[in-house]
Amino acid sequence: MGKAIMVQGCTSSAGKSYLTAALCRVLSNAGVRVAPFKAQNMSNNAGITPAGLEMGRAQLVQAAAARVTPDVRMNPVLLKPEADTRSQVVLLGQVNRELTALPWRERKAQLWPHVQGALHSLLDEYDVVVIEGAGSPAEVNLRASDIVNMRVALEAQAAVLLASDIDRGGSFAHLLGTWHCLTTEERARLRGFILNRFRGDPRLLAPAPEWLEAQTGVPTVGVIPMLDIPLPEEDGLWGDAPHPGGEQDGFVAIARLPRVSNLDEFAPLGERARWVTSPAGLSGANAVILPGSKSTAADLRWLRATGLAGAVTRAAHAGVPVFGVCGGLQMLGRVLRDPQGVDGGQPAEPGLGLLDLDTTFAAGKTTALTTFTDPETGLSVRGYEIHHGQTQAGSGVETLAPGLLWRQGNVRGTYLHGLLENPAYLERFLGWAGLRPPQPLASLDARLDAIAARVGAALDPRVIGEFL
Structure with a gap:
């Protein structure tokens, strides 16, 4: 032994x-x-x-x-x-x-x-x-x-x-x-x-x-x-880490959901990231991110209770880039259906309606390492999927990668965790927000x-x- x-x-x-x-x-x-x-x-x-x-x-x-x-x-x-x-x-x-x-x-x-x-x-x-x-x-x-x-x-x-x-x-x-x-x-x-x-x-x-x-x-x-x-750790290292000075040159506001998941994927944003829990935190944001969640419907209700849901919607209508990852993607859609109680929510929960998408939670979970070419940027990107939600697109949204990435105006959503860990895609995302890339994080190795x-x-x- x-x-x-x-x-x-x-x-x-x-x-x-x-x-x-x-x-x-x-x-x-x-x-x-x-x-x-x-x-x-x-x-x-x-x-x-x-x-x-x-x-x-x-x-x-x-x-x-x-x-x-x-x-x-x-x-x-x-x-x-x-x-x-x-x-x-x-x-x-x-x-x-x-x-x-x-x-x-x-x-x-x-x-x-x-x-x-x-x-x-x-x-x-x-x-x-x-x-x-x-x-x-x-x-x-x-x-x-x-x-x-x-x-x-x-x-x-x-x-x-x-x-x-x-x-x-x-x-x-x-x-x-x-x-x-x-x-x-x-x-x-x-x-x-x-x-x-x-x-x-x-x-x-x-x-x-x-x-x-x-x-x-x-x-x-x-x-x-x-x-x-x-290093990425078990819990919210990146969510708890302050980023002093990020506001001086603009910042990306990330909603600090009660059941937020996979915080470390936003580490490459460095000093550009600001985790927010109230509408005031979105004031002056160059972009907004809704991250993943282990309890999407409950965290969506929290967004509404805090007023962040309305603030995100107003920011999107004002032309601010809004990006949803996994649970955040589901929240940006029209409706979340949970007929089997997988997410612990109501049979149907209205989303923010910023993406013409409907999500149904299934008992089976999708778990995969995924690589695809983003037609919007021409970049080959990789990441990983962890989700119960199965999402269907309506006519009002553009499918950039089937089952993975959608766009509707200045609002984008993806099931791919780790998308911003691809340096070229991170640079392009910050470009949409009018921000320069932060000091790059040294490789994990x-x-x-x-x-x-x-x-x-x-x-x-x-x-x-x-x-x-």
Whole structure:
């Protein structure tokens, strides 16, 4: 069986996905056959494998870091929140309606055998599996139903690194408190603490790391600096990132929907992007984007409740380019029909009527990597599809690519996630908006190399040496 190293966190957003990607690239650079693994993700940031199956975006990035083909075994369970108390269950890349219908705690016993199978198949195939935890292992109320943190560590006999976000403060209390919440067997898996996102001189931390080791017997094996090298993560990294100065030269307003999905596809907009939640945010916008949504009808009602629906409509009539992606495309149409309750909406929900399109939600989900030539620009573009909606075009809209891309005046809509990640199409889109392209984002591969170099240099060499 291959070896396993696991990154857990004291809290959500401690940087687990980021550190896991860094370790994958560090080990790959050392010639190790390495694969990522996360038993269960809860995120609407998803992507598609070459096999046409769905998995968490963070694990797709980690697979790229490991230089391996993305495989749903790397993320066997993906939970996609549809409401505060409801999530769609994607098991090994496909929606499982039976598990989706079960109460939260009743799912775990049925999911664990799939987690075990995926984990052991990767351990059999690779030299090292780098495992990412979820939330915190200190959530003792969830211990009995755990399938993602210490239960996985024990199953894989993993060396666990526990990370805390020191930029938020309270790290030593978080680390000590989490250690106290673990059982004796679980503590035995801990190999080191990591202080993540540190600003300043690490020498100023003394004597706290020594004090912590005296309390727990666990050394601090890394002080990772705050890195301004972005990666797509599980949740809304790009939605939360400010873009100061974008308004000076014009901006693209993106609706921050409550159930927004696939935020990272708009990262190439850089400082041109401004996420908005009210009509005032659209004032002066050079273009408007309605992004994807996991609950399209509910988010469409939110648009109306906030007044954004009217503001988007007025902007479109004023000639401002409006672009809808997946759920945003569906909202721009005339009607959303949901006869089977797939989207959780009403049997029929009126759209904004800016595109002559009708959408019906089907039980089956379209998941595919797609490449096509856009006749409007002559560009060959690629992206990925994840949608239940089946959309029919009326006579008032121009079909640029059947089933994928439509235009009606200055309003466009697409089912293709990642369209703006094609540099030439991004430049053309910004040209329609009268904007210059932002400073281009370095390639994902270059960013992964830079992160690996910085994280690898900040870790105790023995952490990696154990796996070479």
